[in-house]
Amino acid sequence: MTNPTFDVIIIGAGPVGENVADRVVQGGLTAAIVERELIGGECSYWACMPTKALLRDAAALRAVAALPGAGAAVTGDLDVSAVLRRRDSFASHWKDDGQAAWLESAGVTLFRGEGRISGTRQVSVVDSFGASQTLDARHAVVIATGSSARVPEVPGLAAARPWTSREAASTPTVPERLAIIGGGVVGVEMATAFSAFGTAVTIVARDGLLPAIEPFARELLTESLCAKGVSLHLSTEPTSVTRHDSGLVHIDLADGTAVLADEVLVATGRMPNTSRLGVESVGLTPGDWLTVDDALLVLRDGAPVEGAWLYAAGDVSRRVLLTHQGKYQARILGDSIVARAQGAALDATAWGRHAFTADDLAVPQVIFADPEIASVGLTVAEATRRGLRIRAVEYDLGAVAGASLHADGYTGRAGMVVDEDRGVIVGFTVVGPDVAELLHAATIAIAGEVPIDRLWHAVPAYPTVSEVWLRLLETYGRKS
Incomplete structure (x- = not known):
């Protein structure tokens, strides 16, 4: 009996796996995706979406309380039961019917069960009833199994x-x-x-x-x-x-x-979901993080697994353990697999140059605590460790007109790190209420290597919190 055959097989149907599958199908290839839990992965059900739903109501209440007129209209305490119900809705009540329907509409074939690499370009799938079947890939197998919480070995824990x-x-x-x-x-x-x-x-x-x-x-x-x-x-x-x-x-x-x-x-911390993947069949160690090159090909002893058919993206590759970075890798990886399948040479050098910027030099992250913390690029300590000649400046965010309008007693701070030799920003951090939406401007400036001299001509609207960019540039312009 002939095994079901697809151009690309992806193990793991989280955001990374979904994006790889979508890109290769859009590129004209066939794709199968294997998932042993819920389609949509950690982010949809136990991380990004439900946790931010847990945090949002309290953040909104704090914002209202910081304005005298609006605060006077608020009575009573936070309705925790309502928060949990809204959280449940964002986690789709831990059902993946909608995600399964999306895969079908995208032309991706779903196999529910545990996927294991069983040979070159080959994945075996064992379903919940113990039945097994083997899938063959014409071009590539992609590991997108993510990571799990690590429990330290503390006695009794x-x-x-x-x-x-x-x-x-x-x-x-x-x-x-x-x-x-x-x-x-x-x-x-x-x-x-x-x-x-x-x-x-x-x-x-x-x-x-x-x-x-x-x-x-x-x-x-x-x-x-x-x-x-x-x-x-x-x-x-x-x-x-x-x-x-x-x-x-x-x-x-x-x-x-x-x-x-x-x-x-x-x-x-986290640990990679590789212990039950069958990676030993290609000479790798179960339970270890997967090492990849700039084309996201899985490496064994410093070289791609023989035949250059095995890829990994997202957490499991340990490049950056953030959903948005994994999705970024997935999009480029999907396009690269399509290009190779169509006979194009993989320009790993060009891909790697941009990926290095996105995955190392311009990684954005928001910590949805109170106050929010948003950052991208290098900290002062990391830039110094890398040997850059830098200058760092900070500014009191509460002194910006837009921030004082946003909330009474607004407290926050912003800082940027400048590479003095190149005249570009390499790091940005801001902390304060509702600062997350300030981040993308900094990400563009760092990823695009926009010269400081050019940024003076990006005029922030008044009175907005974004005026902090002008204040940081003015502070930087004052020679200490």
């Missing part, structure tokens, strides 16, 4: 049934006390969300809060969390965790203190 980001994003109830292990993006966003729900939140963070961001943004966030009553245990870590018969979780810390909570959320 696994047995305490901890939450990961999935449980935090999908919980039907709100605990009275929540302990969060980890001070990264998930940790601070969930601390923001649950503290607004009335939960007593404690963060335990060995490396502090958001250690990779600019210090001025971290300081404002720390002050805000403390003002919300979030208890911070920094520069320490759990040594043991016990969940008692009562359900209470007891966490002993290295500094001799202890934390009691109803639930404990582990937010200490």
